[in-house]
Amino acid sequence: MLLHVPAILDAAQVARFRKALDGGEWIDGKATVGAQGAQVKRNQQLADGSPLARELGAAVLAALAASPLYHAAALPLRTLPPRFNRYQGGGTYGMHVDGSVMHVARPGQPPDTMRTDISCTLFLCEPDEYDGGELVIHDTYGEHEVKLPAGDVILYPSSSLHRVEPVTRGARLASFFWVQSLVRDDARRRMLFELDASIQSLTRSGADRAVLLQLTGVYHNLLRQWAET
Structure with missing residues (x-):
């Protein structure tokens, strides 16, 4: 990226x-x-x-x-x-x-x-x-x-x-x-970055809280799966 x-x-x-x-x-x-x-x-x-x-x-x-x-x-x-x-x-x-x-x-x-x-x-x-x-x-x-x-x-x-x-x-x-x-693979980092940007944009627009919570959970679960520490 x-x-x-x-x-x-x-x-x-x-x-x-x-x-x-x-x-x-x-x-x-x-x-x-x-x-x-x-x-x-x-x-x-x-x-x-x-x-x-x-x-x-x-x-x-x-x-x-x-x-x-x-x-x-x-x-x-x-x-x-x-x-x-x-x-x-x-x-x-x-x-x-x-x-x-x-x-x-x-x-x-x-x-x-x-x-x-x-x-x-x-x-x-x-x-x-x-x-x-x-x-x-x-x-x-x-x-x-x-x-x-x-x-x-x-x-x-x-x-x-x-x-x-x-x-x-x-x-x-x-x-x-x-x-x-934390994430070695560039393509995975890009996906996480784009997902994070979408969550931030939806938050600013006042999107449904339940949807935001679900997307945030997806982000963190992907990061949890891909992160190397």
Whole structure:
């Protein structure tokens, strides 16, 4: 499921992120991927686990926690700490697929692992601030170009091939992260999301309470059957 979730961060939050990132210590993005990814990756990232990355990452997670739409779509069980990247001067990331399992650092303990079900990009620049930089996601319906307003996030299956087009003017700043969902299967997550949206719409329209209760029971029983914890 490809889903645009608007206004995860407001304008003031975006401005605070941008100011902090202007003073960040950026490293070559190739240092954070394997041999195949390094062949097609030309960008910069904040070092994983740096104080700034931890601070801003925590703010991203807090903002996501306040979004009912995000939670309804992702059904998050675990989220990798958000990371931050910058593309400029022709920076690009060629076609690739995200790793299926990623390591999660735990201070004072051995690293843990998590499955990646959903990939997320939170845009931190307005589309007119840079040329290029579209996130291009390939699925069975073709290619989808994504270039969202600052503060908006895109969710898409981690199994999707995708790329970032070269940035030829300005700079593209973003946060990106992965989610292990309670529901592994993308088609099942989509059905639950659509059912939840229908329940919310019927509730707002004043639909019969008995019908709403029955539909809500169906939603939770499906989630109970499909959830992995």
